[in-house]
Amino acid sequence: MIHIVGAGPGRADLLTVRAARLLARADAVLYDRLVSPEVLELVRPGAELIDVGKNEGQQEQIQATIYVRLEECASRHETVVRLKGGDPMVFGRGAEEWAWLVERGYEVEVVPGVSSALAVPALAGIPVTYRGLAGGFAVLTGHRQNGTCTQWAAYAHVDTLVVLMGVEHRAEIAACLLEHGRAADTPVAFIENGTTPRERVVLAKLGDVAQGSTRVNAPAVMVVGECVRLRSTLLAPCISRMVG
Ligand SMILES: C[S@@+](CC[C@H](N)C(=O)[O-])C[C@H]1O[C@@H](n2cnc3c(N)ncnc32)[C@H](O)[C@@H]1O
Known part of the structure; x- marks a missing residue:
């Protein structure tokens, strides 16, 4: 049996119990680039650890x-264990x-x-x-953007993207959303290296992102929508954010 396991977003204590148990008894773990060192520390000592992280431009070859x-x-x-970042x-x-694997x-x-x-x-x-502010969301890949805006039309008005x-x-994505009617003052957040000590949050307006004036480094999650404004309220002192 081969176990295809989600490593979560970075912090080791955001692993599922099942994932942690499998890592603790694994004989071999093949892991992707976004799996954090903290998670890899939970792999059984002596197990084979194989980095199969993909580099840009050679994905088919590396997949093979x-x-x-x-x-x-x-x-x-x-x-x-085939260990993949987030949810596999x-x-x-x-x-x-x-x-x-099933085919074989x-x-x-x-x-x-x-x-x-x-x-x-x-x-x-x-x-x-968030009730009254965002009644639904869509999760999309920025790789869908291949010079055409049409694929963003269906999503431009989803509350949270x-x-x-x-x-x-990011600039092309923002421009396409504007072209399909999303307001230029829609708040946008980029969260780099989320859940890790290197986390950095960049806040902007959709219009500014489209102009190319936003500095962001990968990996980052881009969030577009009014719920971005909640950050200033929810991260006020005494709100239960995970720390330490
Ligand atoms: C190939 S996708 C894999 C997503 C993964 N399966 C998941 O469920 O999180 C990789 C992208 O996920 C996002 N990502 C994953 N982990 C992240 C993190 N800790 N902080 C920010 N972005 C992250 C980035 O947008 C990155 O380019």
Whole structure:
């Protein structure tokens, strides 16, 4: 059996109990770039730790290598964990790997994880829904942006938009949302390295993001919508934010 496991958004104590138990008895762990060192510390000492993080521009080739490494580990070990950042079924090709393994006769267990799409904004004081302010949300990939705005039309008026992998194309994404009628003064937050000691939050207006005046580094979660304004209230002293 191969276990496809969510590593959560960064902090080790945001792992599921099931994930922590599997890491503690794993023989081999193949992990992605966004899995934090803190989480890797929970892997059983002596287990094989294999970094299969993808680099830009060589994804197909690296994906093929991941499959080879997975099969090779499965032939030698009993407990093989494929560890993926956040939730393994939210982008990152987790479901593709699942299908590939099933096609080859492997038994697969999926262990969901806490996705950065919801947890990173929440811990930065930005809930994706809030009664009277945001009645729904959509989670999108910024990689969908390939020079055409049409794909953003359907989402431009969703109350809260959460964009993963959107840092590189943030200006185009914002411009497309404006083109499809979203107001220029809509608040936007970028949360870099959420839940880790390196977390940094950049606040802006959609119009400014479209102008290219916002400095942001990946990885970051981009949140567009009125709920961004709640941050100043929710992170006031004495509000129960996770600390330490
Ligand atoms: C390939 S997607 C994987 C998402 C992952 N499966 C999840 O559920 O969180 C990678 C993107 O997730 C976002 N991301 C993941 N962890 C993050 C974190 N700790 N802080 C900010 N963004 C994060 C970034 O937008 C990054 O480019």
